Every structure is written in C-alpha cells, then in structure tokens.
Amino acid sequence: MTESKTPGRPKSNALNALLWFGPILLLFVIYREGLQCWFSADDFAWLGLLRQYHSSSDLPSILFSSAAQGTIRPWSERGFFLLFHSLFGFDNLPFRIAAFVTMSLDLLLVAWHTRRLTRSAFAGFLAAVIWEANSAVVTPLSWSSAFNELLCPLFLLSALALFVLYAESGKQRYWWGQLFLFVLGFGALEINIVYPALAASWALFVAPQPRRRKLLVSVVPLAIVSVAYFAVHRALAPFQTTGPYALHFDGRIFKTFAVYVKWSLLPPDWIRFGHSPRTGKLILWSGLISLAALFASRLKARNRIVLFPVAWYLACLAPVLPLPDHHTVYYLSIPMIGMAMMAAYGFSCVARQPASRLAASLAIVAYLAAMVPVSRSATHWWHDQTAAIRSVVLGVEAAHETHPDKTIVLDGIPPNVYNDSIGQGALYADDIDFVYLTPGSEQSIGHNPDMQDPEKIVLDPAVTLHAISNDSIVVYSFAGDHLRNITEAYERSAPDRFAASVDVLNPLPTRIDVGNPLYSWLLGPGWLPSQSGDRWMSAKASVRLKVPREGNKLLLEGNFTEEQLKSAPRHLVVSGSGIAGASVQIGETQISDPESTFRRLFSLPTSIARNDVVDLEIRVDPVTHKDRQDYGVVFGKMSILP
Amino acid sequence: MLMLGMMACRGKHHRDIVKNEEPAEVTPRVASTLKMSDAAAPTQLIRGFYGLEGGTWRWTAGKFAVLLHSPTGAAQRGGTLTFSFSIPDVVIQKLKQVTLTAAIGSTTLKSQTWSKPGAFSYTADVPPELLTKDPVTIDFALDKSLPPGSVDQRELGIIAISAGIEAK
Numbered sequence: 036m037t038e039s040k041t042p043g044r045p046k047s048n049a050l051n052a053l054l055w056f057g058p059i060l061l062l063f064v065i066y067r068e069g070l071q072c073w074f075s076a077d078d079f080a081w082l083g084l085l086r087q088y089h090s091s092s093d094l095p096s097i098l099f100s101s102a103a104q105g106t107i108r109p110w111s112e113r114g115f116f117l118l119f120h121s122l123f124g125f126d127n128l129p130f131r132i133a134a135f136v137t138m139s140l141d142l143l144l145v146a147w148h149t150r151r152l153t154r155s156a157f158a159g160f161l162a163a164v165i166w167e168a169n170s171a172v173v174t175p176l177s178w179s180s181a182f183n184e185l186l187c188p189l190f191l192l193s194a195l196a197l198f199v200l201y202a203e204s205g206k207q208r209y210w211w212g213q214l215f216l217f218v219l220g221f222g223a224l225e226i227n228i229v230y231p232a233l234a235a236s237w238a239l240f241v242a243p244q245p246r247r248r249k250l251l252v253s254v255v256p257l258a259i260v261s262v263a264y265f266a267v268h269r270a271l272a273p274f275q276t277t278g279p280y281a282l283h284f285d286g287r288i289f290k291t292f293a294v295y296v297k298w299s300l301l302p303p304d305w306i307r308f309g310h311s312p313r314t315g316k317l318i319l320w321s322g323l324i325s326l327a328a329l330f331a332s333r334l335k336a337r338n339r340i341v342l343f344p345v346a347w348y349l350a351c352l353a354p355v356l357p358l359p360d361h362h363t364v365y366y367l368s369i370p371m372i373g374m375a376m377m378a379a380y381g382f383s384c385v386a387r388q389p390a391s392r393l394a395a396s397l398a399i400v401a402y403l404a405a406m407v408p409v410s411r412s413a414t415h416w417w418h419d420q421t422a423a424i425r426s427v428v429l430g431v432e433a434a435h436e437t438h439p440d441k442t443i444v445l446d447g448i449p450p451n452v453y454n455d456s457i458g459q460g461a462l463y464a465d466d467i468d469f470v471y472l473t474p475g476s477e478q479s480i481g482h483n484p485d486m487q488d489p490e491k492i493v494l495d496p497a498v499t500l501h502a503i504s505n506d507s508i509v510v511y512s513f514a515g516d517h518l519r520n521i522t523e524a525y526e527r528s529a530p531d532r533f534a535a536s537v538d539v540l541n542p543l544p545t546r547i548d549v550g551n552p553l554y555s556w557l558l559g560p561g562w563l564p565s566q567s568g569d570r571w572m573s574a575k576a577s578v579r580l581k582v583p584r585e586g587n588k589l590l591l592e593g594n595f596t597e598e599q600l601k602s603a604p605r606h607l608v609v610s611g612s613g614i615a616g617a618s619v620q621i622g623e624t625q626i627s628d629p630e631s632t633f634r635r636l637f638s639l640p641t642s643i644a645r646n647d648v649v650d651l652e653i654r655v656d657p658v659t660h661k662d663r664q665d666y667g668v669v670f671g672k673m674s675i676l677p
Numbered sequence: 678m679l680m681l682g683m684m685a686c687r688g689k690h691h692r693d694i695v696k697n698e699e700p701a702e703v704t705p706r707v708a709s710t711l712k713m714s715d716a717a718a719p720t721q722l723i724r725g726f727y728g729l730e731g732g733t734w735r736w737t738a739g740k741f742a743v744l745l746h747s748p749t750g751a752a753q754r755g756g757t758l759t760f761s762f763s764i765p766d767v768v769i770q771k772l773k774q775v776t777l778t779a780a781i782g783s784t785t786l787k788s789q790t791w792s793k794p795g796a797f798s799y800t801a802d803v804p805p806e807l808l809t810k811d812p813v814t815i816d817f818a819l820d821k822s823l824p825p826g827s828v829d830q831r832e833l834g835i836i837a838i839s840a841g842i843e844a845k
Contacts (some may be wrong), residue, residue, distance in 0.1 A: 126693050429695035439700060440712070504749030504844050506709045511697065519698040526749060539750065556843075 037128070045156050050655055054156045058142045058163035060178075061496055062135065065168065068414045069132045069176040073421035074428075076455045077180040082118035082125070082464035088117065101272035110222035111183035124431070125465055130179040137185040138176060138280065140370075142167060144192035149376050151199060152241065152340055153383040162379035163374075165399065168406040170302035170413055171367035178418035183224040184368040190220030191230055191369070194283060198234050202242050202250055210253060217257060226369055228264060229350040231257035236346035240339045256665035279361040287359035294362050295352055296323075299374050300402060302409040303364050310409070318405045326374075327397040329381035341380060347373030377403075394504040422516060423449070424456040429464060430511065431470055437511045442502065444494060446473040446512045446521065453480045468568065469552065473510065473525075474499055494553070496533040499544035499582070501551045503529055543581035543648060549670035559650070563664070569594075573665040577652045578673060585642045589621060589637045589651070593671030599659055600628035605634070605668065608654045609644045609659065618652065619643060639675070649675070707812040709746040710841030716792065723814060733764075737834040739822030745839060747811040749843040756785065756808055758815060760799040760837040767828055767836065769794045775835065778821040781807045796838075803842065817842065 063070075064304070074082065075405040084097050097117065106112075117305035118447045125127045131147045145166055153159070166172070175184040194216035201209035213234075220227035231254050238250035275281050298500040305315045333341035344665040355361075378399060385391035386605035426659070427448060435442050448457070453472075462470050472480075474496040494502075502508040510525040513520040530539045547554045548564070561576030595605055604627040612618040622637035643649050655667035711721050713735045719829070727742025748756065758779060768775065774792035777799050778785060787801040823833040 128693075395788050426695050429693060430697050433695050433697050437697070440715070500749070501844075504709075504751070505841075506746065506748070514698060517697050522702055523700060530749065541754070542750075646710075 039071050042112055050158060055146060057160055058146065058167055058333070059139045061164060062142065062167050065410055066135075066173070066176045066414050068411075068418040069173075070135060072131065072177040072414075072417045073127050073419075073425035074125070074130075074461070075178060075180075075421045075424055075579060076459050078116070078178070078204045079456070079459040079461040079464045081112055081180065082120050083460050084113060084117050085120045086466065088121075098100070098595045106225060107268065107302060108183055108222060108271060110219070111186040111224060112180065113180055114222070115186075116179070125432075127179070127425075130182075134176060134182050134185055137182070137189055138167070138172070138199060141185060141188045141192060144189070144196060145372055145375065147196060148192065148199070149379050152234040152242070152343065153380050153385040155379075155386070157386075158379040158383040160446070161382055161399070162375045165378050165402065168376035168403050168410060169367065169371045170304065170410045170570065171364050171407055173362075173410050173413040174365035175368055177414055177421075181365055182370075184365055186232065186371060187224035187226055188219060188369050190223055190227060191209050191215050191233065192372070194220065194230060195233055195237065198237065201253070202238070202246060207253070214257065214260075224369075225268065226351055226354050228261045229354070231261050232350040233347055236343050236350070240342040240346065259607070267671045280358065281360065281363070282357040283359050284357050288356045291359050291362065292352070293366055295355075295370070297301060298364050299367055299371060301349075301405055302413075304409050304413055305405065308409055308412045309549075310405075315405070318401045320511065321398045321401050325395060326377065329377070329384070329395075333381075333384065338384075341377065344373040344375075344377035347376065349373075355462065408437065408517070420451070420455070422512075423452045424461070426516045426518065427456050428461045428465055428511065429453055432465060433468055434509065434511055434520070435467055435470075435516060441506070442472055442508045443467075443470045444499070444502075444508045444510045445470065445518070446476070446510055446525065447473065448476065448480070448513050450480045453511070454483065458483065469548070471508075473551075474536075495544040495546060497544040498551075498553050499618060500533055500537055500539065500542040501556060502530055505556075545583045545586065545671065545676075546674035547578055548579060548672055549578070559652075569669045571669050572653065572655070572667045574656065574658045574667050574674070575652065576655045576667070577650055579648060579650050580673065580675050582639070582644060582646055582649050582675050583677060585677040588641045588676040589639055590674045590676055591635045591653075591671065592633070592673070594625060594632040594669050596669075597628070597631050599666075600626065600631055602659075603657055605670070606656045608656075609637060609651060610654075611651045621651075637675075684743040692697075694805065707744060707746040708841075709748045710737070710839065711743065712839045713837055717781075724733070725817070726837060734836045734838055737837050738815070738824075738832045740816070740818045740836050741834065742814055742816045743840045743841065744812050744814050745842050747808040747813050748842060748844040751803070751808040751831050751842060752805055752811075755805040756803045756842045757845050758799075758801045758840075760840045761796070761816065762799070763796040763836045763838065764791055764794050765836060766794045768823065768833070771812070771823055771828070772821045775822075775836065777835070778818050778820075780816045780818070783814060784830050797828075802845075808842070815842075 045054065056463050071077070073446045087097055100113075101107045105152060119133065120129050143258070146163045149162035150156055150159035172184070191631045194213040197209045197213035197216065201213065205606055217227070217230050220230065234257060235251060235254045238247055238254060241341065242250050252516040297319060299539040301319045305668070306312055330341060348370045351373065352367070355366045382392070382395045382399065383516070385395050425456075427445070431445070462468070471494045472490075472492055474494055499508070503510070503522070508522070509520060510522045512521045533539065533542075544554070544557070547557050548587050549558070550565045550567075552565050555565070557579045559577030559579070562575050563571040563573065589609065592611070599605065604625050606625050608623040610618050611621050618642060619640050619642055621639060621643070622635075624635050626633045651673065658665040658667045680823075705723060708715065708717060709828055711718055711734070713729060714733050716730075721744045722735070723742040723744055725738040725740075727736040729735055759780070760777075764775065768791065774790055776788050778788040778791040779799070779801055780786060781803065784807055786803065789799055819834045825827070825832050
C-alpha cells in the first residue's frame with residue numbers, strides 16, 4: 036500500500052494535537068462525575084476475591100474461574116479487582132482512573148483507525164467524539180464491573196492497528212504482535228472472539244485488491260484460535276439455558292437488533308430524563324436516514340470501505356443478539372465504535388459538498404445534542420446511587436473502628452442501597468463480619484435468590500432486645516451520606532417496638548444462629564468459641580429456645596468435616612426438657628459421608644411442645660480428638676417451627 | 678498515565694472515610710459491661726482502680742467502685758452482677774485468702790472467698806429494686822489487701838479484668 040504514515044495530518048501541529056487529544060478532554064468534561072462513582076453491586080463480588088487469596092497457589096483458580104454468568108475474564112474483572120484492591124484497598128479512585136485512561140487510549144485508537152480509513156484528521160476526531168458521547172459508555176465509565184467494555188476495545192483496536200501496519204508494511208512482527216494482543220484480549224471479554232471477522236473485514240473492504248488474498252490467508256490462524264477458544268470456553272462454562280443470560284436463536288434476534296439500533300442513535304433514557312418523545316423520534320429518524328443515505332451512496336459509488344465499520348458494528352453486536360431477555364445499553368459500547376467510524380466516514384465523504392455537508396452536520400449535531408445531556412445525567416445518577424452505597428459501607432467501617440468490641444446493627448437501609456451493597460457481599464469484601472439489620476428490615480428489602488439470605492443478616496427481635504439491653508450492639512440508621520448512631524433512642528423504643536412479638540421481660544428467640552456471638556447467652560455448656568459465624572460443639576452441648584405457639588418441630592442445620600465423615604458415620608441424639616421438666620428424647624439420626632452439610636427435622640414430643648421454653652441437649656458420637664479438645668459437630672442453626 | 682495514577686493513589690489506601698454521627702461525647706454513654714481496657718473505663722471506674730497494665734488489666738485497692746448502666750428489663754426482673762478478676766500468687770502467699778463483697782448503696786449483695794491464685798469470676802444476683810436507678814454504683818470491698826510498701830508502693834488488692842450487669 037502507499038498510504039502516508041500520517042494520513043490527513045493537518046499542517047498546524049496545534050490543530051493536529053487538538054484533533055488527537057480533544058476527545059480525551061471532552062471525555063473528562065462529559066463524564067467527570069464517573070471518576071467519583073463508588074463501587075456497586077457486582078464490584079463487591081470481585082472485591083471479595085482478595086479474601087480468598089491466601090498464597091500464590093490460589094491465584095490460578097481465582098483468576099480463571101468462571102463467573103455465575105459463565106464468563107472467564109481474568110484481566111478485566113478478577114485480575115483487575117484483585118490487583119487494585121490489594122494495592123489501594125477500598126479506594127475507588129484508582130479503579131476509575133484506570134477506566135478513564137483505558138477509554139482515552141481507546142479514543143486515540145478510534146481516531147487513528149478513522150484517520151486511516153478517511154485520510155481526514157477531523158474525521159478521526161469526529162469518530163472519537165461520536166463514540167464517547169453515546170450513552171452506551173456511561174456504565175463502563177461509572178462502574179468498575181463494566182471495565183471489560185473499555186479493556187476489550189483496547190485489545191481489539193490495538194491488535195487491528197498492528198494488522199493494518201502489517202498490511203501496509205508486510206513486516207511479520209506486526210502480525211505476531213496482533214496475534215499476541217488478540218490472544219490476550221480473550222482475558223478481557225468474550226466478544227474478542229470476533230476479532231478475526233474484524234481483521235477479515237478490513238482485508239476485504241479496506242485493503243487494496245492485490246494484498247487482499249494474502250491478508251485473508253493471514254486471518255485463518257486467527258479464526259482457528261477463535262474456534263478453539265469457543266470450544267474450550269463452552270466446555271468450561273456451558274451456555275446457560277435459563278435466566279436472563281440464556282441464548283435464544285429465534286425471531287427475537289431481529290427485535291433485539293432493532294432495540295440496539297434505536298439505542299445507538301437515541302439514548303434509552305431519553306424520555307426518563309424529561310426529554311420530548313417527538314424530538315426523540317426526529318433525532319432517531321434523522322440519524323437512520325443519514326446513515327442509510329450514506330450507505331446507499333457509497334455502494335452506488337462502488338466504494339466498499341463503508342462496509343468495514345458496518346461489519347464492525349454487526350460483528351460486535353452479534354454475540355448479544357441471542358439474549359432477548361437481557362437488553363443492556365452498555366452492550367453497545369464496542370459495536371458503537373463501528374457506527375461512529377461510519378458516521379465520521381460519511382461526513383468526510385460529503386465534506387466538499389455544501390448541501391450534503393450541512394445535512395450530515397445537522398444529523399451529527401442532533402445526535403450529540405441528544406446523547407451528551409443524557410450521558411451527563413446518567414453519570415450523575417450513577418454518582419448519586421453509588422454515594423449512598425459508599426456511605427453505608429464506609430459508614431459501617433467507621434462504626435466498627437469507633438466500637439470495635441460491639442456488633443453493628445443497621446436500621447432503615449433503603450432496599451436499592453441494600454441490594455447493591457450488603458446484599459452483594461460488600462461488608463464481606465471489606466473484611467467486616469457480624470453486621471446485621473434490625474428486625475423487620477426483611478419486609479422492606481424482600482428476598483432475592485441472587486442476594487445474601489436476609490434471614491442470615493436480619494436479627495431476631497428477642498436477640499436484639501437482649502443484645503441492646505446488655506450493650507452488645509450499636510444501632511446505626513442510614514442518613515444519606517453517613518450513618519447516625521441511634522442506639523440510645525432505639526434502646527428506649529425497643530420494648531414497645533417488639534412488645535407484640537416478644538415477651539419483653541423474658542426475651543427468647545425460637546431460632547438460634549449458634550455461631551453468632553449475639554446468641555451466645557442461649558448456649559449452655561459444651562460449646563467452643565465462635566469461628567467465622569460457625570461454632571463447634573464437643574461431645575455434648577445444650578441450648579435454650581422459645582417454643583412458639585403451635586410449634587411442634589425442631590429443625591437442625593449443621594455440618595461435619597469431610598475428614599470426620601470419611602473416618603466414621605456420626606450419630607446424633609437430641610433430647611429436650613421444659614423448665615424443671617424431665618429430659619425426653621426428641622430423636623436421633625446418623626450422618627454419613629458425603630452428607631457433610633445436614634438438615635434434620637424432628638417432631639417435638641407433646642410434653643415439650645406444650646412448654647414455652649425448651650432446653651435442648653445434643654450429643655454426638657464419635658467425636659474427633661485434637662489438641663486435647665473434643666470436636667463433635669459444627670452448628671449452624673436450630674429452629675422450633677410450627 | 679496508568680502507572681502515574683497508581684503511584685499517586687497508592688498512599689491513599691483506605692483514606693476514603695465516612696464520618697458518622699455519634700452521640701455527643703459530653704456525657705459518655707455508661708456501659709452495663711465494662712472491660713478494664715475500654716476507652717470509656719476511666720469515666721466509669723469511680724475509685725480504687727489503678728492504671729491499665731498489659732493493655733487489659735488493672736490492680737485494685739482494698740476498696741473500689743464502678744459505675745454501670747442498669748440494662749433494660751433489669752429494673753423489672755433483676756440482674757446478675759459479674760466481676761472477672763485474678764488473684765496473683767503473691768497475694769495468696771501474703772494474705773492466705775481474700776473475701777470479696779459487693780454492695781449497692783447500703784445493701785450488701787454477697788461475699789465470696791478464694792484461697793488459691795488464679796482467674797476467677799464473682800457473680801451475685803441483684804434484686805430489681807436495686808437496679809431502678811440508672812446508672813448504678815457498685816462498691817466492692819476486700820477483707821484484706823497488701824499495704825503500701827510490702828510489695829508495691831500502692832495498696833494492692835486483686836487484678837480486675839471486667840465488671841458488668843446483665844438483666845435476668
């Protein structure tokens with residue numbers, strides 16, 4: 036090829052620099068609040084990985100395990116969070132800086148590629164601006180868990196840049212370089228699999244005719260890598276068949292495609308942020324007509340270059356089209372690079388035709404006028420949402436430092452804040468255990484199978500009453516940007532608050548979480564100290580529980596170690612007595628390998644069920660002797676049920 | 678740029694903090710259970726306790742008193758007073774045995790005697806009528822103590838670890 040090394044370079048260095056770096060300045064103008072967005076939702080699952088890391092031998096399994104959605108993204112998720120969390124703790128700024136730096140590099144590469152397609156520096160600038168303005172990139176620029184949408188294009192665009200240099204110079208080192216980046220890109224996002232299609236499109240539609248065949252042949256090994264990755268990935272993380280990530284290859288693909296095309300030109304939040312539906316339609320149609328006119332005119336002129344950005348858009352969008360139940364605007368982040376290049380290419384084609392240039396300018400200005408305000412508003416929304424999460428997580432951290440010997444109990448946490456923080460394991464990730472919600476909180480936060488079970492985190496009223504009267508807990512309420520210590524007020528109101536459900540003068544729960552230190556006053560002899568929420572008993576141990584009205588069943592939940600069960604089955608005998616009553620056997624059971632975690636439901640004898648209180652005695656045989664201590668079984672929970 | 682950003686932020690580890698609203702510190706909240714090492718201990722150890730040693734314990738004098746919060750429900754059901762302490766060898770060698778008595782106001786609760794060194798716990802039932810006032814002052818008295826000069830320049834009793842009242 037004979038292209039200049041710096042196609043379309045302006046004569047003025049200052050103008051050239053402005054066209055290169057202007058989009059990066061604009062990035063910080065539009066999305067500056069994204070730099071301050073705090074962690075949210077899935078971030079905490081990734082931040083929690085550091086607690087699983089004990090030695091370097093843990094690293095491969097932590098980095099390369101597949102996530103719940105069947106994804107394996109060591110660089111953009113697991114490795115990114117593990118590295119930054121270990122370096123900076125719960126400081127969000129480095130995470131956000133990494134996202135903005137990556138986006139800046141992406142913008143430079145988008146401009147570089149567009150300059151080469153169009154021989155116009157202004158078109159390069161325009162493509163970068165059109166891409167960054169799109170509301171698809173709001174989420175990646177506000178939420179660290181969507182960093183993959185910024186890192187993946189860095190691999191795709193830089194690998195393709197090396198491919199272009201290979202095509203221009205014929206130097207093999209560029210080919211090997213793009214192969215290296217391409218393979219590495221699989222660690223960022225699965226969409227990397229489409230890279231051979233992008234390289235092939237470039238060879239077909241952009242490269243000069245004499246080199247096409249050689250370039251296409253050079254893409255074959257890349258395609259083999261993609262096919263191999265697909266096979267391995269599918270073996271390790273099979274396609275989901277149910278839920279929002281289930282793939283459906285049917286007519287809904289076209290509907291999904293239409294949704295994404297619409298969102299490419301008009302932000303999905305256009306109306307939600309108070310804009311006119313009529314103006315929205317005008318912007319959408321002006322964009323569609325402009326792109327269609329460009330496409331038709333270029334094909335009529337037998338100019339195939341326009342097909343490359345179209346191929347980019349379609350190839351990068353294709354993997355998400357079979358997801359009819361999971362339409363997400365940030366899935367457009369990578370495809371939109373193609374549409375931005377196409378629009379910039381179209382503008383460069385009509386730059387010397389005043390009427391067409393005016394029409395194209397109007398369409399682009401309308402698009403930017405629609406996208407930029409919505410992108411700013413959406414970033415602001417992210418900022419506010421995550422600020423509330425920050426106040427809860429760091430507020431608990433501060434409360435823990437102020438009251439290191441007490442258990443923290445939270446009151447009035449809004450459901451959305453709970454769902455994106457504590458419900459996602461935020462406190463576990465911050466290395467804070469034993470934080471609970473006040474009784475009744477479960478009614479507002481509801482139950483979501485993907486979240487932490489509220490039963491584990493919402494305190495029983497009787498336990499709360501006992502703990503607060505014995506100064507074991509401090510109660511904090513949510514106060515927007517911080518937490519407020521309301522312990523005294525809560526203690527004063529507690530007897531009235533719980534009078535309907537608890538005997539205030541003799542508070543006893545019907546359920547005990549044995550490992551929770553707040554329940555330890557119900558434990559008799561035979562229990563070992565609590566360890567990470569569980570508690571061993573020796574050969575014999577006892578607990579006291581309230582028998583609810585019509586309560587006639589006892590549920591035991593506990594576990595043995597695999598070692599224990601492999602050496603011998605364990606025999607469990609449960610007996611109970613009311614206050615001053617004779618002991619009666621409730622039941623017995625045997626737990627054998629491999630049932631290390633067990634649940635057993637026993638019927639309560641009438642002589643016990645008619646009491647208000649029962650003292651349970653559990654005996655286990657055989658026990659494990661270690662360091663002059665008997666280890667029987669780990670509990671767990673015990674509940675009296677109706 | 679990435680490296681610069683990382684270096685700039687490295688020193689910021691955990692500096693992002695939220696300042697919670699805590700109750701005014703003018704009248705510190707009186708705890709119902711008090712470890713000698715608690716930050717609030719100096720405000721609740723009324724008399725007869727020396728400085729914190731080893732981060733967890735304090736020598737007492739022959740008579741000492743502690744202020745404790747009367748927990749919710751204690752005024753109705755009564756409470757249990759628990760005082761954890763240890764008796765060093767030197768005390769038993771010199772005094773043979775010690776008897777500890779607790780009192781609230783003019784009401785004596787219970788006396789207990791120890792004649793061996795070690796870690797112990799004194800417990801006494803507290804009738805509800807003694808816990809209607811909040812906070813409540815608990816007076817402890819040992820029948821014997823080491824006078825100043827025999828072992829230390831201070832009068833020494835026993836080694837206090839924690840004191841608390843739990844509602845029944």
